[in-house]
Amino acid sequence: MVNTEDFIKRLEKILDYYALNASAFAEKIDVQRSSLSHLLSGRNKPSLDLILKITDEFPEVNLYWLLKGKGQFPGSSDDGVPMAEPKIKAPAPEKITASTQPDLWDAVETTAPILPKTETRPLPLPDSTTEKAIEQIVIFYRDGTFRHYNPNKA
Numbered sequence: 001m002v003n004t005e006d007f008i009k010r011l012e013k014i015l016d017y018y019a020l021n022a023s024a025f026a027e028k029i030d031v032q033r034s035s036l037s038h039l040l041s042g043r044n045k046p047s048l049d050l051i052l053k054i055t056d057e058f059p060e061v062n063l064y065w066l067l068k069g070k071g072q073f074p075g076s077s078d079d080g081v082p083m084a085e086p087k088i089k090a091p092a093p094e095k096i097t098a099s100t101q102p103d104l105w106d107a108v109e110t111t112a113p114i115l116p117k118t119e120t121r122p123l124p125l126p127d128s129t130t131e132k133a134i135e136q137i138v139i140f141y142r143d144g145t146f147r148h149y150n151p152n153k154a
Contacts, residue, residue: 002067004045010066010073011040014058029053047059 006116016027026036030051055063066072137149 002046004042005068007066008040008042010069011046011054012054013073014054014061014066015142018144 015022018025020028021034022036022040029050030053035050039046039050051063051066054066055061060074062071065073071132098102101154134151137151138146139149140146
């Protein structure tokens with residue numbers, strides 16, 4: 001039987017190690033936020049499904065350590081063999097399609113912070129003999145957002 005209070009402490013250690021809040025952790029292991037919240041508050045006990053989702057998503061988490069607190073996390077296993085470094089996955093890039101974006105420059109984010117002007121150089125125009133045509137333009141903002149512009153859909 002798993003001691004719920006100790007399990008919660010180990011779960012919080014995993015959250016700290018991966019620098020995740022409860023919401024992001026719930027999303028990563030594909031459980032409802034409320035389920036994880038109830039578990040962390042001690043209202044619910046951990047299910048086998050939840051435990052397996054944690055060890056599937058985070059292979060560095062030793063199942064026996066998670067259940068019983070035996071062994072180490074992170075670090076070396078009981079047999080002295082170092083465990084693998086954490087494999088933190090980058091978030092999947094946001095998929096933007098023409099159907100999800102407003103037409104042309106209406107898509108420009110108006111709430112983006114205004115930054116001081118910097119010196120810019122005009123981009124060279126394609127040589128008309130190369131027959132290159134612009135397919136799409138993606139504008140990246142410093143706040144991490146971006147917008148898609150497709151001149152062919154004008």
